[in-house]
Amino acid sequence: MTNNKSRPGLAIAALSLGTALNPLNSSMIAVALVVLREHFSLDVATVTWVITSFYLASAAGQPLMGRLADRFGPRRLFIFGMALVALTCAIAPFLPNFALVCVARALMAVGTATAYPSAVVMVTELSRLANLPPTRPLGRIQMATTSAAAIGPVVGGLLVSLVGWQALFAINVPLALIALFAVRQTAPADSGRESGRLGQLVRDSDVPGILAFIASLMLAMMALLNVAPGYRWYLLGAAVVIAALFAGRELRFKPPFLDLRLLGGNRPLLLVYLLFVVFSGVYYFAFFGLPQLLQEAGHYDAGVVGLLMLPLAALSVVVTPVTVRKIEKHGVRPVLIAGVVVLAVASGALGILTVSLWVPVVFLLTALMGVPYGLVSTASNQGLYVSARPEERGVAAGIFQTCRYLGAITATVLIGVFYGPGVNQANWGLMVLVMLGLSALVLVLALMWRKPAV
Structure with missing residues (x-):
């Protein structure tokens, strides 16, 4: 049954807002580490738990939230998640110690983890109601997440400088409530989901x-x-x-909880997961490794580095709607392959930074890297949607997001290995060679992928 108040356009916008909260909070916190260290008298290693707790809870929570969306309904789960975010973030600014702040970050991560799987599950019905192909709402959700990650450090810097670290929590309260009430009023009601006595549902879970x-x-x-x-x-x-x-x-x-037989038999879905893990590794090599190079070897101020990295995210946002139109015209696979080829070219071009860190060169190269991010991430998102069975899309979307975290963490570990002897242009060159190797692997996986037969 469909909610007669359904307004798919507003529902998609509200889902996009809720989905954006996870990447927004993932990136905003980076600018608050120094302030948190001073406020709670922490060392460098301890303060990073405010990031680690969010990553761990997000990575583990996404597939679980996806399964709950499949079983009990995406609208219901999204509303619960946004309520959890609003409540947690209303309390967090008043917490007396750092351990509780980390717990609040983990709860916020669980709440925001409900949004993307819920949105993917609702896409089919919303696109039908809006008379749009599913590629459009998926593209809008992708734009929201990319934009949020891009503006996170800028918004976070303003909030911390004007108010304090507490504002990084408080800002989520109105955003989560807007998303909650908008979805409650405009999204179609859940139908065909499980219900019954709590004890039986727990035993079957x-x-x-x-x-x-x-x-x-x-x-x-x-x-x-x-x-x-x-x-x-x-x-x-x-x-x-x-x-x-x-x-x-x-x-x-x-x-x-996870049907491993069906998952193991779904070759296109497994290829999407592998591709997205490796692709995320390449992207986060640049996203995390390049700022350190510019600060340490280029001696640029942190504010300048932030501006130099902005084109990477900005171009990916611009490319996303173009990618959606190309997918509608040519299909997922050709766009995915083209994006991976551009990824290899952009990764190789980053080798120029081994000889020059001149601002215009850096600006052009970060902008170039944003193009394949928009192409490949959007095409992977669409590939996930067409590869997963409708009744499994929630948990499939959750695992997809976990793949992003696995790629990001793997890149972080490898960056630590390469930069261990020193953050310099020679070691950056070695990282570029690894990025090229990983790009080649992504290309192989993209060539192997085929849209499942209907």
Whole structure:
């Protein structure tokens, strides 16, 4: 049944706003680390937990929220998530210690993690009501997330300088409430979802499987992030053991949290995941590695570096609607392949920075890197949608977002390895070679991908 108050255009806008909160809060916090250190008297290693807690909760929460959207309804889950964000962020500015601030960041991450899977699940119905192809609302959601990541440091810098770190939480309260009430009033009602007694629903929810999935993923990411120096391999070993137990349970339990047989049999979806992990690694090599090079080797002020990185995100936003139109005309695969070719060219061009860090050169190269980000991320998003079965799109979208975090964290670890001997142009050159190798792997995966037969 459809809500007779449904207004698909406003619903898509509200879903886009909710989806933007995760990347916005992921990037805003970067400018508050120094202020948080001073406020709570922390060392450099401890303050990074405000970022790590958000990453871990987001990565683990996305697939779980996606499964809940598939089972109980995307509209209902989105409203719950935005309510959790608003409540958490209303309390967070008054928390007395840093540990509670990290808990608030984790809860905020869980709340914002409901938005993207819910939006993907609702796309089919909203596009039908708006008489649009699904590519359009998916493209608008992609633009919102990209824009939010781009403006996050700018907005965060203004809020911290004018108000303080507390404003980074407070700003989410009105944004989450606007998204909540707009979706409640304009989105179609959930239909065909599970209902019944709470006890039965819990028994059918594969709680041990869910807990094992979250534990294995969080332990693996903690190992990658090296949050407990000296225990990395123990954490990784525990993650592998729990993942094996999880797989064994999921193959026996009915209905499983993750249907591994269906997932393993969906080759196009698996290729999208692998492609997006590797592509995200290439992108975050530039996104995280280049600012350090410009500050350390180029001796540019942090504010100048922020401006020099802005074209990367700005061009990706501009490219997204163009990409959507090309996908509607030519299909996902040709656009995806073209985007990966541009990715390889842009990655190779970054090698110019081994000989020159002149501002106009940096500006042009960051703008060039924004083009494949808009192309590949948008095409991957569309590839996910057509590869996943309709009843599995929520959890599929959640795993897709986790792939982004895996790529970002892997890039961060490798950047630490390459920059370990020193942040200089020679080591940047080695990173460019790795980016080229990864771009070649993305191209192979893009060539292997085919849209599933209807």
